[in-house]
Every structure is written in C-alpha cells, then in structure tokens.
Amino acid sequence: MAWLLDPRTGRRLPLTDDLVLSLLEDGNCSDLELDDADEEEFVPPVAENEVTASDKEFGVPELTPSQLGVKRSATSLQDNAEAGPSKKRKKPVKIEIPRRKRIWKKTEFIDTFHEYVGHPEPNIVRSPIEYFSEYYNDDFFEQMSVCTNMYYTRKTGRILNCTKPEIKKLYGIHLMMGILSYPRIAMYWRQKICIEAIVSAMTRDRFMLLRNNLHVVESDTPPAGYRVNPLWKVQPVIDAVKQGCNKILRTPGRFSVDEQMIPFTGKCHLRQLLKNKPRPVGLKNFVVTTNEGLMIDFEIYYRNNPVLSHPLGLGPAVVFRLIQSVPPGSCIFFDRYFTTIPLLDELKRLGYHGTGKIMVNRIPERQQISFKEDKTMRRGDIDQRVSNGIVLVKWKDSKAVLTTSNCTGGTAINNIKRYDKIAKCYIDVDAPKIVTFYNTFMGGVDVLDQSMEYYRTYMKTRKWTLKVILHFMDLAVVNAWRLYRCDSLAKGIPKNRIQDLLAFRFEIAETFMNTPDRDRLQSTPLVELQVNLSSRYRPAKNPSIGMRYDGYDHLPVFDDIKAPRKCRLESCSSRSKIRCHCTNGRKSSGYTKVSLGGRERGWPGRQPPCRPQARLARASPQSTHSYREIRSVPPRYYRRRTPRT
Structure with missing residues (x-):
C-alpha cells in the first residue's frame, strides 16, 4: 500500500x-x-x-x-x-516535496552559435616593467619594506633599515634565480661560478636577512576583519594580484575553470593533496583563464570559506564565484570535479554557456537512461540524450567519455586523428562537436601552469607564506607576458619581434636589480663629468627598457676617438662620438646619436624620431667637452653626415 x-x-x-x-x-x-x-x-x-x-x-x-x-x-x-x-x-x-522528473530522450540537439571577437587592439604596446607594475607597484613595495622593518624590530629589537629599492632588488634576484637555477642559494655568490648581476645588486648575507624577514602585514595577529581568514598573512599579495587581474579588459569569449597547486611540502593547515597534478602537494587555488592561458580571477581554497559555499556543493560554488569576473554570454569549460546538471541549469538562467565532463552518479534520473555498454561500442561511436535544454553525449575513443553541455551537443560530427595500434598509423575517427570544443578550449589553466614551470623560482623553505609570495610573483610575470603577447598580436606586430617569456622575465629582473638606491632628483646641476677612458674599445650591451628610461643620472660623454662609432639604437644607422653614461654605478649604454639641443635618444622621456640625416656634434679630437660646453657650441659647427667613400 x-x-x-x-x-x-x-x-x-x-x-x-x-x-x-x-x-x-x-x-x-x-x-x-x-x-x-x-x-x-x-x-x-x-x-x-x-x-x-x-x-x-x-x-x-x-x-x-x-x-x-x-x-x-x-x-x-x-x-x-x-x-x-x-x-x-x-x-x-x-x-519531501513532490518534484517533476527529468525525462531524457534520444533526439538531436540544436547547438548555440558562438561568434566571439578576438583580443581588443590596445592603443600602445607597453614595456615589460609597465605590464608587471599593474600587479606590483611602488606603493606595494613601500608597504612591504615598512612591514619587514616592523617585523624585524619586534623580533630582534634592532633596526633593519630596509628600503623600497632593496625590496625591488630582492624581487629581481628571485626572478633571475628562476632563470639561472643553482641547487643552493649560496652558489650564486660563490667565486668562479657567481652571477655578476646578482653579486653587484646585493650581498649574500643581506639577501638572506631580507628573505627570512620578508613580511607584508604590520602585526603578528590577524586584524578584526580577517579572524576567520587563514590567509591573512599574505592577503595584501593576493589583493594586489587580484587588482591587477581586474584591470584586464574582458570581452565575451571562452574561459576555463580548473585547479592550480601552490607547491609546498612543509607543515601547513591549508595543505592539500591532488594525486593527478605534477606537483601534488600544496595549497589549492581555483583559477579561471581564457583559452589562451590569461588568468582573469582566482580563489584560494580553505575550509569554511564563505565565498565558496553554495547549496549545490563546492564544485558549482567555485564556478559561481569565478564567473563573477566573466562577462555574460561567455562559454565556460570545466572538468568533472565541478560539473553537475543543476549547475548547467543555473548557468543557462544567468546567461552563460557551460560545457564539461560529468560523472554518471551526478546525472538525475539516470536509471531511465540506457546508454550503450562500453564493450559493445566501437571507436568513434556516439550516444546522445537530451532533456530540458541539457545534452548528454557518450563517445568511445580508447575509453568511453561522458560529456554534458547546455550549448553544444553531439549532432555535428568532426574528424580527428587517432593512432591505431593494429594498423600502426593515424586514422580518421568521428568525434562529436562537444568533445572537440572541450579538448580545444579547456586547457587554459594547464597552459598557465606550464608557462610557470619553465622558470619557476623554486627553493626550499619552511615558511608557507614565502612560498605563496614567490608563487604569485611568478604568476604575475607569466600573466603580464601573456597580456603583452596578446596586445602585440592584436596590434599586428610580427611574432619574431615579440619577446618570449625568457626575454620578458630577464628584462624585468634586470630592471629591478639595477634600481637606484635613492629616489630620482627633481633637478641636477650641470657639472663637469670625469670619466676614465680606456684605449681598448669594448662594445656595450643594450640595456633593458626599464633601465634605459628610468631617468637616473644619464649623462652624455664625448670620447676622444678618431672615427665615430655606430649608434646602439636598433633602428638607427647613424654614427656618433658621444655616448650615454650612467653615474650611479651602472655601465654605459653605448654610443648614442645626439643633437646639440639637448635631445638624446637614450635619455628617458626624450624620444625624437631617429633620422639618418640628423645633425651631429663636431668637436676637436684634442679637447674633451663637458655637458655645458657641448650645449654652448654655436650652430655653425653643425654638419650633415655624409657617406664614406
């Protein structure tokens, strides 16, 4: 009854x-x-x-x-x-409330047409240090130096005298260590194998002292608003990177949601274990990226996180939290950890498209679905079910794969290449459109992780806070380079003229390691410059853009040579006897074409167009002119450069 x-x-x-x-x-x-x-x-x-x-x-x-x-x-x-x-x-x-049963029917599914525009064209392609400054600006480094001094004083009772330039040099050294990896930190200062750029930037003992006392918060107890947040010690770093991500211009497109690990094997109550990750132990970070690997937003997981609570469970809660930074009309891809049928219904109601793999036990009314058994399916067979705008597609490759979506189904068929072990060659296999779309646009987070692993700042430490700080430093560099690359391609710059990740990271590291120890002076008197000239000519290497236009003590020097030398500017074919010299303990940036009106191509903030017919200064080889004397040369000493015979 x-x-x-x-x-x-x-x-x-x-x-x-x-x-x-x-x-x-x-x-x-x-x-x-x-x-x-x-x-x-x-x-x-x-x-x-x-x-x-x-x-x-x-x-x-x-x-x-x-x-x-x-x-x-x-x-x-x-x-x-x-x-x-x-x-x-x-x-x-x-x-128990009566509810309507979901009926799955074996019928065709009408796909939603996606017409997304590419990355918007920027007004100008900026320098690498400008892209990185969107995440870590001068105010952040100033606050970090203050917090480090306060922590060292509370700990030892002495004064550390840490400054903003030292924090920048510390970041630059860590970036250089990610490029040139040694098994021990002390080897970077060891004789015969030391790195000159690191040795000249900071001593070993000072580096270890700053690194061991690095802090981004002012107190040792959590503030009133962060008592339930176990990440309060690194929250300023998280906020800085999130603010940098929020500055990225967003347009409707294809985005992927997945997990990312912050590697740390020490003692930490936030540590998680993911066996299928290359670095399985560490802090779990949920990330949403574009299909190209540009990070838009992230959220670090910890127990009882209020922003990751939802009646549908943790997986849908992560998706709902991360799509707050995604414009409506976009297509979201996620794996089976996040996918549920109620999630797809809610995304459809909010105006988003969702696609992902799904577990069988998460399908409502799955008893009425009679999919083909795996052993009876051949490679390329497709089985599809539709219910209330949601489609389930089972496809057999080497194994059976079950996918679901509210926008793309398995009606359209594409041909893909698969290797046949029996025929020992590649053959064409039928694949549904939902599978090809998932394989194409799901790997955004994996591309981001792969880019970070190329030059990760990896070193052993017992402090999880330092690991988080270094992880987000590498993450900011990779994300800044990805945005720089997208801007360059949208601007129409050829790929051979776009810096790769190694050159991009090296330029940021070189700029930070050459940070002057004092702030730039507003006005500098014109004084006589004494330079030791060498009889042997050694070509100078091109400096980084950040060092070239930093505006610190760039002065012209007239060399007593017989013939002018080629300008160091890449797009200039002129010759000059005047070179730019940095008096702040840095090397000369090479010979640069100078016009006597005070405009020099290598000086910061002064970038006139470089023309081959520009006028050069004429001076006697027997005399050495100072900066004041060069400016006082009358116009009758100007002459045009004539080609050599």
Whole structure:
C-alpha cells in the first residue's frame, strides 16, 4: 500500500483517492522542480490543527482528522489548550516535496552559435616593467619594506633599515634565480661560478636577512576583519594580484575553470593533496583563464570559506564565484570535479554557456537512461540524450567519455586523428562537436601552469607564506607576458619581434636589480663629468627598457676617438662620438646619436624620431667637452653626415 509523509506531523498517511485528487488539483506542487534528490528542507514543527503560510506556499492541502485517520477527543483538545505552548523544542521534521522528473530522450540537439571577437587592439604596446607594475607597484613595495622593518624590530629589537629599492632588488634576484637555477642559494655568490648581476645588486648575507624577514602585514595577529581568514598573512599579495587581474579588459569569449597547486611540502593547515597534478602537494587555488592561458580571477581554497559555499556543493560554488569576473554570454569549460546538471541549469538562467565532463552518479534520473555498454561500442561511436535544454553525449575513443553541455551537443560530427595500434598509423575517427570544443578550449589553466614551470623560482623553505609570495610573483610575470603577447598580436606586430617569456622575465629582473638606491632628483646641476677612458674599445650591451628610461643620472660623454662609432639604437644607422653614461654605478649604454639641443635618444622621456640625416656634434679630437660646453657650441659647427667613400 502506498503511503504519504505528512509535512506537518511527520506521520505516514495512507494514500487514498481523495488525498491524491487534492494533491493533483493543487498546481504549486507540480511546478516545483528540484534537480538534486539529496537536497533536504527543514521547517519547525507546528501543531496538527495549524496550517502555516509556508504550507500554503508549497501547496500542502489542509487535511481533516478523518483524512489523517486519527480520532481526537474533546478532552485531548482541551488538555492541549490548557497546557499552552511547549517550552521544549521539538526535533525538525524532514519534508519531501513532490518534484517533476527529468525525462531524457534520444533526439538531436540544436547547438548555440558562438561568434566571439578576438583580443581588443590596445592603443600602445607597453614595456615589460609597465605590464608587471599593474600587479606590483611602488606603493606595494613601500608597504612591504615598512612591514619587514616592523617585523624585524619586534623580533630582534634592532633596526633593519630596509628600503623600497632593496625590496625591488630582492624581487629581481628571485626572478633571475628562476632563470639561472643553482641547487643552493649560496652558489650564486660563490667565486668562479657567481652571477655578476646578482653579486653587484646585493650581498649574500643581506639577501638572506631580507628573505627570512620578508613580511607584508604590520602585526603578528590577524586584524578584526580577517579572524576567520587563514590567509591573512599574505592577503595584501593576493589583493594586489587580484587588482591587477581586474584591470584586464574582458570581452565575451571562452574561459576555463580548473585547479592550480601552490607547491609546498612543509607543515601547513591549508595543505592539500591532488594525486593527478605534477606537483601534488600544496595549497589549492581555483583559477579561471581564457583559452589562451590569461588568468582573469582566482580563489584560494580553505575550509569554511564563505565565498565558496553554495547549496549545490563546492564544485558549482567555485564556478559561481569565478564567473563573477566573466562577462555574460561567455562559454565556460570545466572538468568533472565541478560539473553537475543543476549547475548547467543555473548557468543557462544567468546567461552563460557551460560545457564539461560529468560523472554518471551526478546525472538525475539516470536509471531511465540506457546508454550503450562500453564493450559493445566501437571507436568513434556516439550516444546522445537530451532533456530540458541539457545534452548528454557518450563517445568511445580508447575509453568511453561522458560529456554534458547546455550549448553544444553531439549532432555535428568532426574528424580527428587517432593512432591505431593494429594498423600502426593515424586514422580518421568521428568525434562529436562537444568533445572537440572541450579538448580545444579547456586547457587554459594547464597552459598557465606550464608557462610557470619553465622558470619557476623554486627553493626550499619552511615558511608557507614565502612560498605563496614567490608563487604569485611568478604568476604575475607569466600573466603580464601573456597580456603583452596578446596586445602585440592584436596590434599586428610580427611574432619574431615579440619577446618570449625568457626575454620578458630577464628584462624585468634586470630592471629591478639595477634600481637606484635613492629616489630620482627633481633637478641636477650641470657639472663637469670625469670619466676614465680606456684605449681598448669594448662594445656595450643594450640595456633593458626599464633601465634605459628610468631617468637616473644619464649623462652624455664625448670620447676622444678618431672615427665615430655606430649608434646602439636598433633602428638607427647613424654614427656618433658621444655616448650615454650612467653615474650611479651602472655601465654605459653605448654610443648614442645626439643633437646639440639637448635631445638624446637614450635619455628617458626624450624620444625624437631617429633620422639618418640628423645633425651631429663636431668637436676637436684634442679637447674633451663637458655637458655645458657641448650645449654652448654655436650652430655653425653643425654638419650633415655624409657617406664614406
């Protein structure tokens, strides 16, 4: 005999004809649709003769005592009235709400057409240091130096005197260590194998002292608003990188959501284990990227994170949190860790398209789906089911793969290449469109991780905070390079003129390691410059763009040579006897074409067009002119450069 659970009393009632008709006449019950069968809803208990507003809302009909099958006497009603409301709280009663079943049909699915534009064309392609400054600016380095000084004073009672230029040099040295990897840190300062750029930037003991006391917060206790946040010690770094990601211009496109590991094998209550990752142990970071690998947003996982809580579970909660940075109309790709059918329904309601692999036990009403068995399917076979705008596609490659989407199905067929072990050659295999799209656009986070592993700053440490700081430093470099590459391609720059990741990271490291120890002076008096000239000519290497235009003590020097030498500018074919010299302990940047009006191509902020017919300074080889004397040369000493015969 069938029974019905009374939502008010929690008792089982016989399902009579009158009760069935009363339930069917109420339309509210039939309109309710819950995709998750495990979802439970609780309401406080009420009296048997009381009907609450929530009962009427859910369409629970009023049942008479005769329908309940309970004989109640007047004495019992009077006793209940005299007793009044009970002070003892009763246990909540579980309510089962009738829901509409999802019916899966074997039919065709109409795909949604995606027409997305590419990366928007920027006004100008900036230098590498400018892209990196979007994540870490001067205010961040100044605050880090203050926090490091405060921590060292509280710890030892002495003064560290850490400055903003030293923090920049510390970052630059770590970036250089990621490029040139040694098994031990002390080897970078060891004789015969030392790195000259690192040795000249900072001593070994000073580097270890700053690295061991590096802090980004002012106190040792969490602030009032961060008591439930276990990441409060590195929260300024996380906020800085998030603000840099928020500055990226977003357009509707294809994005991928996946996990990323912050490698750390020491003791930390935030440590997780993912066996299928190249670095399985560390902090778990959920990331959303474009299909090219440009990170848009991220969220570090920890227990009881309020932004990662949702009735549908952790996987959908991560997707809902990360798509806040994605414009509507975009297509989101995720793996089976995140995919559920209610997630796709909610994404469709919010105006997003979703595609991903799914587990069989997450499919509602899966008992009515009769997919082909894996052993009966041949390579390239496709089986499809559709229900309420959601499609399930089972495809057999070397193994069976189950995918689902609310925008792309398996009706359209594409040909892909697969290796056949029997024929020992590549053959054409039929693949549904949903599978080819998933394989093409899902790997954005994997591209980001692969780029970070090329030149990761990897060193052993017991402090998880230092690992997080170095991880986001590498992440900012890779993301800045990815944005620089997208801007360059959108601007139409040839690929052979676009810097690769190694050159991009090296230029940022060189700029930071050559940071002057003092701020730039507003006005510098014109003084006589004494330079030791060598009889042997050694060509200078081209400096980085950050060092070239930093504006610190770039002065012209007139060399006593017989013939002018070629300009160091790549696009210039002129010759000159005047070169740029840096008086701040840095090397000369080579010979540069100079016009006597004070405009020099290598000086910061002064970038006139370089023309082959530009005028050069004429001076006697027997005399050495200072900067003041060069400016005082009359115009009659100007002459045009004539080609040699």
